[in-house]
Amino acid sequence: MALTDLEPPSRQSTAEFIADRLRVAIMNGALEPGSQLGEAELAAHFQVSRGPLREAMQRLVSEGILRSIRHRGIFVTELSADDIVDVYRSRSVIERGALEMILADGRREATYVALESSVVTMQAAAERGDATAVSDADQQFHQILVESSASPRLVRAARTLLIETRMCLGALQTTYPDIRAQADEHAALREAIRTAKPAKVQRMLAEHLDDAVRRLHADQKTLTS
Numbered sequence: 001m002a003l004t005d006l007e008p009p010s011r012q013s014t015a016e017f018i019a020d021r022l023r024v025a026i027m028n029g030a031l032e033p034g035s036q037l038g039e040a041e042l043a044a045h046f047q048v049s050r051g052p053l054r055e056a057m058q059r060l061v062s063e064g065i066l067r068s069i070r071h072r073g074i075f076v077t078e079l080s081a082d083d084i085v086d087v088y089r090s091r092s093v094i095e096r097g098a099l100e101m102i103l104a105d106g107r108r109e110a111t112y113v114a115l116e117s118s119v120v121t122m123q124a125a126a127e128r129g130d131a132t133a134v135s136d137a138d139q140q141f142h143q144i145l146v147e148s149s150a151s152p153r154l155v156r157a158a159r160t161l162l163i164e165t166r167m168c169l170g171a172l173q174t175t176y177p178d179i180r181a182q183a184d185e186h187a188a189l190r191e192a193i194r195t196a197k198p199a200k201v202q203r204m205l206a207e208h209l210d211d212a213v214r215r216l217h218a219d220q221k222t223l224t225s
Contacts, residue, residue: 018046018056023159026065026076027139027166033078037066063160065167079168085213087164092209094158095142096202098149103198111148112194118144119187126183134179139166141186145193168216176215 025031043053057074060066067077079087102111118141125133139162146158176182189208192201 014048014052015055015059018042018048018053019059021046022056022060023065023163026060027163029166031076033076033167035076036072037074037076065160065163077164077167079164083164084168084216087161087168088209088213088216091142091158091161091165092206094154094161095145095209096205098146098151098154098158099193099202099205100198101149101151101154102145102193103201105150107148107150108194111145112190114144114148115141115190115193119183119190122183122186126179129179131179134182135166135169138182138186141190 022031022037031037037057039050039053043050046053057066058068061068061074065077066074068074102108118137122134122137122141125131125137143158143162146154149155185208189201189204192204196204
């Protein structure tokens with residue numbers, strides 16, 4: 001093989017960088033569901049022309065994170081109750097698939113170790129009553145879980161769903177009435193990944209995500225009543 005056949009590693013383009021920054025802003029709530037994205041303002045903020053900015057926004061439109069309305073502009077997607085159920089059901093499929101690969105490929109111990117930082121962070125945040133930090137660590141836990149499958153496709157699919165999960169939570173920050181219980185539940189799931197029978201671990205993960213849907217519905221009813 002000639003050296004000319006070897007392509008240099010790809011670098012993140014301007015559009016990719018902007019798309020990543022917008023995803024983070026949406027996930028962190030800096031750009032709330034329903035808010036409109038102003039091209040001029042964002043182009044000035046990122047110090048770029050409108051070309052790469054529009055490319056970045058179109059990427060997020062294709063992911064379903066942004067919504068383009070003809071003659072009006074581009075908005076952060078607002079999720080309905082049906083969307084919320086779909087997000088968590090889709091997450092359940094992806095995360096259970098990732099877990100199946102972890103269990104089948106002998107990745108239990110490596111996954112257990114990888115999940116330690118998120119669980120420790122969650123427990124410490126729960127002790128000091130920091131719901132936002134607990135929610136952040138919760139998201140990190142599930143991201144690491146999928147990444148531990150070593151499947152780039154599952155990782156890509158999970159990324160958008162995790163962003164949508166934060167959009168579902170919105171101002172709630174967390175669906176748990178006691179954030180210490182949230183930390184304990186993730187710690188137990190981490191231990192099960194290391195030692196429990198595959199069927200039990202899968203059941204624990206499925207119940208964990210199903211319970212989140214029920215709590216989210218209950219909390220949203222409380223906010224709108």
